Amino acid sequence: MGHSGHPSPLMTDLLRHSGGVAIIDGGLATELERHGADLNDPLWSAKCLLTSPHLIHTVHTDYLEAGADIIITASYQATIQGFEAKGYTTESSGKVLKQRPIIVAASVGSYGAYLADGSEYSGIYGEAVNLETLKEFHRRRVKILAESGADLIAFETIPNKVEAQAYVELLEEENIEVPAWFAFNSKDGINVVSGDSLIECATIADRSKRVVAVGINCTPPRFIHELISSIRKVTTKPILIYPNSGECYDAEIKEWVHNTGVSDDDFVSYVNKWCDAGACLVGGCCRTTPNTIRAIYKTLANRSTDAPM
Numbered sequence: 001m002g003h004s005g006h007p008s009p010l011m012t013d014l015l016r017h018s019g020g021v022a023i024i025d026g027g028l029a030t031e032l033e034r035h036g037a038d039l040n041d042p043l044w045s046a047k048c049l050l051t052s053p054h055l056i057h058t059v060h061t062d063y064l065e066a067g068a069d070i071i072i073t074a075s076y077q078a079t080i081q082g083f084e085a086k087g088y089t090t091e092s093s094g095k096v097l098k099q100r101p102i103i104v105a106a107s108v109g110s111y112g113a114y115l116a117d118g119s120e121y122s123g124i125y126g127e128a129v130n131l132e133t134l135k136e137f138h139r140r141r142v143k144i145l146a147e148s149g150a151d152l153i154a155f156e157t158i159p160n161k162v163e164a165q166a167y168v169e170l171l172e173e174e175n176i177e178v179p180a181w182f183a184f185n186s187k188d189g190i191n192v193v194s195g196d197s198l199i200e201c202a203t204i205a206d207r208s209k210r211v212v213a214v215g216i217n218c219t220p221p222r223f224i225h226e227l228i229s230s231i232r233k234v235t236t237k238p239i240l241i242y243p244n245s246g247e248c249y250d251a252e253i254k255e256w257v258h259n260t261g262v263s264d265d266d267f268v269s270y271v272n273k274w275c276d277a278g279a280c281l282v283g284g285c286c287r288t289t290p291n292t293i294r295a296i297y298k299t300l301a302n303r304s305t306d307a308p309m
C-alpha cells in the first residue's frame with residue numbers, strides 16, 4: 001500500500017490551515033440553474049462561461065461565504081471539441097488569479113461528460129474509445145488548464161479504469177506540474193460506475209506522484225463510507241469525497257429526478273463518519289448547494305482538531 005511518497009505541500013498546508021479537514025464546494029451547475037441558467041446544452045455548466053460569467057462569479061462567492069476552502073471551476077464540460085462545435089476557434093486561455101488560502105481546482109470532466117448523454121454515469125464508451133483516443137481527447141484541454149493559474153486539476157466523475165490510466169499517462173507525458181486529484185463515481189458502493197474495480201482505479205491514482213488526493217464525487221451519500229474504506233486500503237494519499245444528493249440524473253431531459261435525494265440534515269449526518277473513516281477533503285457535488293456546504297462547515301467546526309487525517 002502507498003506508492004505515494006511524501007505528502008504534497010499543497011495538501012499538507014491546506015489541511016494544516018483547515019484544522020485537519022478541508023471543505024470542497026458544492027454543486028456548481030445546480031446553483032447556476034437556481035440562478036436562472038438553462039443548462040440544456042451540450043456544454044452544460046460550461047455554457048455559462050459564454051453566456052453568464054457573472055453567475056459563475058456569484059456561485060463561487062456564495063460557496064466561499066458558506067465556508068468552502070476549495071472551489072471547482074466551470075470547466076467540467078468545457079472541452080476544446082465542445083467549444084469548436086459551437087464555432088469557437090482555439091486560443092490560449094487567460095490566467096486565473098490565485099487567492100490564498102483558497103484553492104482553485106480546475107475541473108476536468110470525463111469523456112462521458114463531453115458526450116453530453118450521461119455517459120459519465122455508465123463509463124461505457126464503446127470499442128472505438130481506448131487509452132490512446134482518451135489521451136488525445138483530453139491532452140490540449142489539460143495543458144491549457146495546467147497553465148491557467150489554477151492550484152490543482154480536479155479530474156472529476158471518472159467512471160472507468162481506462163480513463164484514469166489515460167489521465168495518469170497524460171500528466172506524465174506532458175510533465176504537468178500542477179497537482180491533480182482523481183475523483184471516481186460509483187452506483188453500488190463497491191465498484192466505479194462502469195463496473196471496474198475501485199481498488200484498481202484508486203491504485204492507478206496512488207501510483208502517480210502527480211496525484212495528491214484520491215476519492216469519490218457525484219455518488220449517493222449512502223455509498224460513501226464503504227468506498228472510503230476501499231480506497232484507504234490502497235493509498236496513503238488524502239482522501240476526498242464530495243457526494244451528490246443521491247438523486248438520479250436523466251440525461252434525456254438534462255434534469256435530476258427528485259425522489260431519491262437526501263436532505264442537507266441527512267447529508268451532514270454522515271460527515272463525521274466519513275472523516276473518521278479517513279476522508280480529509282469533504283464537500284458536495286450535483287444538487288448540493290451553499291446551504292449544504294454551510295452545514296458541513298458547522299459540523300466540522302465542532303469537530304476536534306486532532307481528528308484522524
Ligand SMILES: C[S+](C)CC[C@H](N)C(=O)O
Binds near residue numbers: 042112117119157
Ligand atoms: C455531471 S452530469 C449531471 C453533467 C451533464 C451531462 N454530462 C450532460 O451533458 O447531460
Ligand SMILES: N[C@@H](CCS)C(=O)O
Binds near residue numbers: 026027107157285
Ligand atoms: N463540478 C461539476 C459537476 C461534476 S459531476 C459541476 O458542479 O458543475
Ligand SMILES: [Zn+2]
Binds near residue numbers: 157218285
Ligand atoms: Zn456531480
